[in-house]
Amino acid sequence: MAPYLKHGHKAIASINSPMQCMMKEICAQCLQQHKDPITGEETVVFSCFNQDQQMDHVDFANLRTRLSQNGVQEKLTKQWIDRCLRQIGARDELVVS
Numbered sequence: 001m002a003p004y005l006k007h008g009h010k011a012i013a014s015i016n017s018p019m020q021c022m023m024k025e026i027c028a029q030c031l032q033q034h035k036d037p038i039t040g041e042e043t044v045v046f047s048c049f050n051q052d053q054q055m056d057h058v059d060f061a062n063l064r065t066r067l068s069q070n071g072v073q074e075k076l077t078k079q080w081i082d083r084c085l086r087q088i089g090a091r092d093e094l095v096v097s
Contacts, residue, residue: 011055016067017048024049032066033059 005011017030030047034057045053085091 012052013055013058014051015047015053015058015063017051029069030066033062035059 015032025046025048028046032045032047032053034043034045034053035041036043037056047053082091086093
């Protein structure tokens with residue numbers, strides 16, 4: 001995207017946390033790795049405490065891995081909620097053919 005941006009731009013992104021925790025910087029599920037594009041220095045940021053981060057520093061491979069760490073639990077929770085809603089009649093029964 002370099003041709004479309006001014007040299008020296010600062011791009012900020014809101015980097016998600018797996019949860020909105022009330023105890024900032026405690027569980028470490030939201031740790032986000034950063035790498036300075038000029039010096040190469042690597043640091044770690046708690047995303048629950050600081051969601052707005054410089055895009056040039058964010059390690060997006062690390063972000064993808066971190067955000068998928070709870071994938072199985074999220075899918076199971078979705079199925080459990082769906083089952084409960086069907087049992088109380090708040091959602092139609094699933095018809096399998």
